[in-house]
Amino acid sequence: MTAEIINGKDLAQELRNEMKEEVTELIQKGLTPHLTVVLVGDNPASRSYVRGKEKAASEVGIESSLIELPESTSEDELLSLIQQLNTDERIHGILVQLPLPKQIREQEVIEAISPAKDVDGFHPINIGRMMTGEDTFLPCTPYGILTMLQSKNIEIEGKHAVIIGRSNIVGKPVGQLLLNENATVTYCHSRTADLKAYTQKADILVAAIGRANAITSDYIKEGAVVIDVGINRLDNGKLTGDVDFAGAMKKASYVTPVPKGVGPMTIAMLLKNTIKAAKGLAS
Numbered sequence: 649m650t651a652e653i654i655n656g657k658d659l660a661q662e663l664r665n666e667m668k669e670e671v672t673e674l675i676q677k678g679l680t681p682h683l684t685v686v687l688v689g690d691n692p693a694s695r696s697y698v699r700g701k702e703k704a705a706s707e708v709g710i711e712s713s714l715i716e717l718p719e720s721t722s723e724d725e726l727l728s729l730i731q732q733l734n735t736d737e738r739i740h741g742i743l744v745q746l747p748l749p750k751q752i753r754e755q756e757v758i759e760a761i762s763p764a765k766d767v768d769g770f771h772p773i774n775i776g777r778m779m780t781g782e783d784t785f786l787p788c789t790p791y792g793i794l795t796m797l798q799s800k801n802i803e804i805e806g807k808h809a810v811i812i813g814r815s816n817i818v819g820k821p822v823g824q825l826l827l828n829e830n831a832t833v834t835y836c837h838s839r840t841a842d843l844k845a846y847t848q849k850a851d852i853l854v855a856a857i858g859r860a861n862a863i864t865s866d867y868i869k870e871g872a873v874v875i876d877v878g879i880n881r882l883d884n885g886k887l888t889g890d891v892d893f894a895g896a897m898k899k900a901s902y903v904t905p906v907p908k909g910v911g912p913m914t915i916a917m918l919l920k921n922t923i924k925a926a927k928g929l930a931s
């Protein structure tokens with residue numbers, strides 16, 4: 649079997665084209681969606697992600713502003729900035745780029761953002777709403793993965809989804825979203841004994857491990873759908889995922905590549921959430 653590639657770059661472009669039309673209409677009605685991104689410190693990877701978010705926002709007509717704070721910023725300073733942004737009616741979405749410097753507690757910051765402006769979908773209120781299946785801001789990477797599966801009409805109901813990774817940003821919420829779609833979900837992680845025994849039973853395998861090419865073809869069931877969330881930079885500078893792509897292509901039915909897979913979808917879903925926030929559809 650040769651797998652079909654789910655091209656996240658192309659799908660994200662399609663979504664941006666649709667969003668551009670919607671934003672144009674909103675602007676004609678006098679509503680310009682506005683995303684404010686807060687970047688603390690000088691992490692080069694964070695800076696690069698933030699640039700990608702600004703560029704994508706501008707392409708669809710969403711206004712964005714970047715607030716850059718020094719590495720030495722205190723938690724109180726950041727929290728008081730967030731309070732100001734929460735009450736500023738011109739701002740619809742707030743994104744504080746993670747990770748934060750070590751003197752700042754991330755959870756305090758996440759919980760300070762108004763749930764109505766939480767376009768990352770990280771606030772416990774929004775996580776709770778996701779768990780109960782209410783309409784809310786979904787975390788962008790899991791939302792992007794779900795959208796990729798739906799774009800190919802891949803059946804989720806009744807399927808066995810195995811998630812490798814249990815981060816708050818990806819692993820936990822992607823399992824929840826697939827459960828909401830009636831999949832049977834298994835979470836695996838660094839302490840899982842005999843990982844392969846689980847992954848070999850997966851109809852949908854989501855790899856969010858952070859280790860280059862860790863998932864070789866022997867971990868994959870024939871005909872499985874393989875979603876690669878990894879972004880690993882090799883010594884030669886090349887980006888690669890958590891999945892051995894060539895091996896997966898021979899065994900799976902669908903595979904997401906890295907690059908041009910989940911990454912571009914994450915940013916597209918952030919824009920979707922920003923439009924939703926501007927329309928006041930999640931509070």
Ligand code: GUN
Pocket residue numbers: 743744745746747768788789817
């Ligand atoms: N750092 C890495 N991924 C993310 C994300 O999705 N949102 C934020 N705010 N920070 C991140």
